[in-house]
Amino acid sequence: MTNPDFDSIALARRIPGWGADLRPENRPGVPKEKVPDNGTGAHWEQPEQQITSVRIFKTIERPEVTPVFGTTCAPKGLSGVMRTAAYRLGEGKISRWVTLLLADRVDMFESILLDVIKGRAGNPFSEMGLGTEFRNRREKGFMPRGWYPVIAVGIVGLFAASRAVHQQKEKKRFATFSDEFKKVA
Amino acid sequence: MLAMTYRGPYRVRLDEKPIPQIEHPNDAIIRVTRTCLCGSDLHIYHGLLPDTRIGSTFGHEFVGVVEEVGPTVQSLKPGDRVGVPFNISCGSCFFCKKSLYGNCENTNPNSSIGAGFFGYSHTTGGYDGGQAEYVRVPFADVGPFKIPDGMSEDDAVLLTDVFPTGYQAAEMGDIKAGDTVIVFGAGPVGIFAAKSAWLMGAGRVIVVDQADYRLEFVQNYAQVETVNFAQVDDIIMTLKKMTDWRGADVCIDAVGAEADGDWLQTLAGVRMKLSGGATTALGWAIESCRKAGNVSIVGVYGPPINLVPMGTAMNKGLTMRMNQCNVKRYLPRLIEHVMSGRVKPSDIITHRVPLEEVSDAYHRFSSKLDHCIKTVLIPPKAA
Incomplete structure (x- = not known):
């Protein structure tokens, strides 16, 4: 105990419920491993196996597919091929996780393409919830802080590009003017 | 639907x-x-x-x-x-x-x-x-x-x-009567970890975050002390000074993979994804815990590797506990x-x-x- 000013009576008076679970027997997670007091609700030794026609990936660190699993968003396209490759690797390998992350990004582009083809492309502005940005961001500035460098670089880039274009035009104009001047002279 | x-x-x-x-x-x-x-x-x-x-x-x-x-x-x-x-x-x-x-x-x-x-x-x-x-x-x-x-x-x-996760975070810290507990993160899980620390008889609870409105909320909701890490030079020094230079008995990481506070961690773990997230809060928990103290982790990190100061944890003889709730x-x-x-x-x-x-x-x-x-x-x- 490192707090020299500890006063349990004052704390109990000030804080509702202070010390209610001070005794280990009042802490549900003590000891760490224990047989559940009132059972778990399971009335089976081994759960029945879920059947599905959806393709389910299984980690190679398990002997078989688990009795239940989710069936949402079956693998598809190039991202599906990448995920298939990733699931052939052990979970301790970084390449497994990086391949899955890359597959997620490929999946995103595939989905955008599919949305456009099917004519149901969403509005990225509203999907990103940026409406709330305009309504709510008062005290913190107008855009997320992470965008500031991007915006700054963008503005500087645009300015530099417009200067370059302007200078090119001026050069050209001056060259044309000089040629005409020479002709007249 | x-x-x-x-x-x-x-x-x-x-x-x-x-x-x-x-x-x-x-x-x-x-x-x-x-x-x-x-x-x-x-x-x-x-x-x-x-x-x-x-x-x-x-x-x-x-x-x-x-x-x-x-x-x-x-x-x-x-x-x-x-x-x-x-x-x-x-x-x-x-x-x-x-x-x-x-x-x-x-x-x-x-x-x-x-x-x-x-x-x-x-x-x-x-x-x-x-x-x-x-x-x-x-x-x-x-x-x-x-x-x-x-x-x-x-x-x-x-x-x-959130309430069970915050409670388990406090419980894994093995809090004893009068212990000083530092909770990193004033989000919902951190708020309930702080509240639960009192239920378990803590003597002092300090919550660390950088969002003033969250710190103000947890101050009122859970009657804790707060520190805004963005407003101090060195958060570890600040916490050590507050705890007689020894550190807290129990430190709880209720932040996880997207912690702010260290640009290198954020760059490597969040922006470049070279590791499973920024372990800034976990690092602070290890650094600001007293020797032989307990660090409890409920912050979520990605697989498979993270940059964690294990040498410090080992030398201080810390007990680290963690789990999904x-x-x-x-x-x-x-x-x-x-x-x-x-x-x-x-x-x-x-x-x-x-x-x-x-x-x-x-x-x-x-x-x-x-x-x-x-x-x-x-x-x-x-x-």
Whole structure:
């Protein structure tokens, strides 16, 4: 105990419920491993196996597919091929996780393409919830802080590009003017 | 039915999806009446968790009404008001028999590191989550709990993850009477970890964050001291000075993979994804804990590697405990705390919005706009 000013009576008076679970027997997670007091609700030794026609990936660190699993968003396209490759690797390998992350990004582009083809492309502005940005961001500035460098670089880039274009035009104009001047002279 | 769907990093929308069906004899279909955004939802919203597929529905904190049950379900019937723990557990495996429901080995075929979770990528089993009008709940006889009469759905929905997770965080710290506890993160889990530290008899509780509005909230809600790490030169020195230069007895990491405070960690772990997130808060927990103290970790990190000061932890003789929350084992005690009025979980809810505004809700929570702490989404059929 490192707090020299500890006063349990004052704390109990000030804080509702202070010390209610001070005794280990009042802490549900003590000891760490224990047989559940009132059972778990399971009335089976081994759960029945879920059947599905959806393709389910299984980690190679398990002997078989688990009795239940989710069936949402079956693998598809190039991202599906990448995920298939990733699931052939052990979970301790970084390449497994990086391949899955890359597959997620490929999946995103595939989905955008599919949305456009099917004519149901969403509005990225509203999907990103940026409406709330305009309504709510008062005290913190107008855009997320992470965008500031991007915006700054963008503005500087645009300015530099417009200067370059302007200078090119001026050069050209001056060259044309000089040629005409020479002709007249 | 209407369901939130993930479209890519920072993009979600509401889509029409088929109503889920019974796929296993012990399944139930729940009509969702309240569902929350969780801080860990932000990790998948930001595209940090591998195998988060486009079209997935997030949401692992939800309550609702039983709509349909599978042929072997005994404990629930249509019409029951239930809350559903975020982790899916079989109740009969090696781990469930030891009350370690968060480590169930029968619900996640995709990875051996954890159990299946609702709406949290295919790395945790590929289940659709509760940010929808309906959700499929496997092992309905094991996970769901009936909401007691007199308990509001707003209180109940916070018993499906954040309150038990915060409580387990404090419990894993093995708090003794008078201990000084530092909680890193003033989000919902950090708030409940602080509150639970008092229940366990802490003598002093300090919460660290950089959002002033969150620190102000936790000061009032949990009667704790606070430190804004962005307003001090060196957070470790500040905390050591506050704790007689020794450090705290117990430090809790309630932040996880997207911690701010160290640009190198953020660059490597969050921007470049060279490791499973920024371990800044965990590093601070290790540094500011006293020798032979306890560090408890409930912040979520990605696999497989992280930059953690293990040398410091070893030399200080720290005990480190961590786990996903075994929600089911905590429910009876936490329901008692709620019903007795010791803790009022729903007080942390700052936003109640229709499910249709899910995109705005994610952005508001992610960018900490409008003093957002906890958002509850209400599907149209529950309004």
